[in-house]
Amino acid sequence: MARVICFLLSILTGAAVAQTRVYRFPPEGPQDSRTEAFEVGVVGPADTPQAARNYIEAADWFTLPPANFALPPYHREALEGLRVCLDPGHGGDMDRAGYKRGATGYRxxxxxxxxxxxxxxxxxASGVEVVLTRDGDYETPDDGSLEWRARLADREDCDLFISLHHNWSRRSTANYLSIWYHSRPDDPMAAVDLARWVTLELNDLMRLSEPQHAGLYSSWLMYPPDGLADERRFDTVERQPSGFGVLRNARVPAILIEGSFYSNAWEELRLMDREYLRREAWGIYLGILDYIWTGIPSISLHESQPEVVEGPRPEIRLTLDDGMHEGWARNAPPRIHFDTLRVYIDDERATLRYRPQIAEIFATPREDLAPGEHTLRLRVLNVWGNWSWPTQIPFTVE
Ligand SMILES: [Zn+2]
Known part of the structure; x- marks a missing residue:
């Protein structure tokens, strides 16, 4: 950025610009003790060496970049103990003529x-426990029901559900990555977070011919229920018979990946190459790793907070964790977007007192609570852009 500013300045003012620039941080003006001017020496554009220019001009985005499948040093720290349900789409359809096949019959x-x-x-290899909805060429139980597949993730206590597919289109040149989530964009976003990281990695590794279409697609928005209600509750969305059944019925963050188009004859050939399929698997692996490594923030009851409280306006003490791995920054306040912090008590937004230095939140209901059972619902976004997973905590007012 500094380099760009300097370059722009030199264009605007020509030769009169001195070689040494003075910068201020932060750019908005004095906010803390770091606002003293400091010198950064000579910064400016330089001629690109000929060799580098040749390299830049020869590079073609559509040439596959190297994929060496080297596990990053932090892979176990990030992923060990995670449980993931993988759902290879379809199966047991050998006898169905033309069903989900490419031009040469590849299924x-x-x-x-x-x-x-x-x-x-x-x-x-990273210590993840994997559950497959099928491990051979057969229909899943319950006549291959999508609901059975999605619910398996829940029954097996998985953290994530990932359905693996490839795409078909009447347009024979179609070839792009699409990753699907179920919820609306303003609903709890864990699935979208996962989809975003996987899209970035896969799009970079696969180099499909229509990268302009690669991205995040909501099956709920694309195939909304009849009589779309102006109802913003997530659990209501889940009950609507709309979108992809395999995503709609999931009870954990779930995405469906349409890797590329086997209806594209050129792509079908690539998909017959095991190394190419391994590249795709690697891209999804890296996306999962990115997502988990950048952290899932969470809010929980403080260890001193009893689950039975005195009414009618209890102040409930909560602990906030940004979920991030940069441990040396642990003594700093949680790295969250404060504006996204929400605590609901029985669906009403609570009044919050946030103590960033001790990573604690004190939530108070806006109106008196009746004695009995109540529920806290919590959410927050960390600075990597990951949402907390939907969290509900029951408590009792005496
Ligand atoms: Zn499919």
């Missing part, structure tokens, strides 16, 4: 299973 269910198997290997 989607087969490539989905290959990717799932390779992804499981990467994840298990």
């Amino acid at each position: 989607e269910s087969v490539m989905n299973l290959e990717v799932a198997t390779m992804l499981r290997e990467f994840l298990e």
